[in-house]
Amino acid sequence: MNALAGDATMHARAGATQPIRELHDVRAHALPLDELLERNEPVVLRGIARDWELVREGARSMQAAMDCLRRRDNGQPVTYSWGPPEIRGRPFYNDEFTQLNFEVRRGALSQALDEIAAHAGDASPPMVYVASLLIDSRMPGLRAANDLGLPAQGIDAPPSIWIGNRVTASCHFDAMNNLAVCAVGRRRFTLFPPEQIHNLYPGPLDPTPGGQQVSVVDFDAPDFARYPRFRDALDAARSAVLEPGDAIFMPSLWWHHVQALDAFNVLVNTWWSSVPAHVPTPMHALYHAIWTLRDRPEREKQAWREVFEYYVFGDAERAGAHLPPPARGVLAPVDELLARQLRAMLIAKLNR
Structure with a gap:
């Protein structure tokens, strides 16, 4: 494998960024997942999905790619986000951060595709965004010709598909590892390591545009007077433009800002956790800690930190190392049985 650094820059008004490390000529069956997880850094995998049916059809035309999706659609209704042209394809908030600036619609996938096609030539089209649609249940058969074979590497997680026009996913993090394939259209990814949360100005925990808190900084026109620490975040940023057939590995908790650059874009991603299924998301602990710890006196918070x-x-x-195994209780490694006991104990305590 040849690791190269590509030429990648963020939008000129936001400043230059470092390139994301790249691997070339990696085949799906030889994906170095263990190495990627161990390094805990984002990596672009150039051309790893170049042979996908959807990638080939997208290279022919937008209509060919849409026809490929229509053939796999099982006809069940989908939910998708719709926003007026003035939001510039950025699902976000109103000025007070109390409401979202788009609406959620429900209809056939063909309806969303038709609307994207109808406005493909517009300079400022309305936003149409089908987000995180589970492929296996909604588009049976698509995976057979558009898959990286992750189950063979021990990752039994369902892939999702994202379909839209020039949509910008504001900077956010995922609790799980993420492997995303750019199938149709180009996308610019700008990533930040987890410690940059202090410089990215996260928005509300609820509501959120896509289920996770996002940076409130407009990356196309950052207001450095209002968000001065964002300059420090840019110093740590890494960026790359993915072409159709490229993929990117994003480790858990790395912040990422994703801009779809063409009139029609399709992305396929898989999230998976590095821990067993009986270990829940730490977001539950975060909410509980905000409730029980955040507003305590500083001296108590520092003691609880220890x-x-x-x-x-x-x-x-x-x-638990100094205790005999039978006495360790919850200090022992958490298996499925202990996970169920902990869950029952917490539910009982919270319901008192």
Whole structure:
């Protein structure tokens, strides 16, 4: 494998960024997942899906790619986001951050495709965005000719498809690892390591444009007077433009800002966790910590920080190492049985 750094820049008004590391000539069956997870850095996989049916059809024309999707559609209604031209393809908030600037519609997939096609030549089209549609249940047969074979590498997670026009997904993070294939159209990805959360100005935890908190900075026209720390975030940013057939690996908790650059764009992604299914998302713990810890006196918060370092963020075996195994209780490794016991205990305590 030849790791190369590509020429990648963010939008000129937002400043230059570092390129994302690239791998070329990697075949899907030889995807180095263990290495990617160990390095914990984003990587662009150039051309890994070049042989996908959807990629080939998209290279022919927008209509050919749409016809490919129509043939696989099982006819069930889908939900999609629609926004007026003035939002510039950016699902976001109103000025007070109290409401979203788009509406959710329900209809046939063909209806969304027709609307995208009808406005493909517009300089400022309305936003049409089918987000995170589960392929196996909604588009049976598509996966057979458009798949990276992740189950063969131990990843049994369902792929999702994202269909739209020039949509910008504001900078956010995912709790799981993400492998995303650019199937039709080009996309610009701008990524930030997890510690840049302090400089990205996250918005409300609820509501959110797509289920996860997003940076409130407009990357096309950043207001550095209002968000001065964003300059520091840009110093740590990494960016790349993906062509059809390229993929990108984004480790858990890396912030990513994604801009679809063409009149019609399709992305296929798979999320998966590095921990067993019986370990839930830490977002539950975050909400609980906001409720129980955040507003305590600073001296108490610092003391609790040490408690969490000892029991949670330090070595997983340290807290129970001096105890005999039968006495370790919740300090033992969490298996499915202990996970069920912890869940029942927490539900009982929260319901008191």
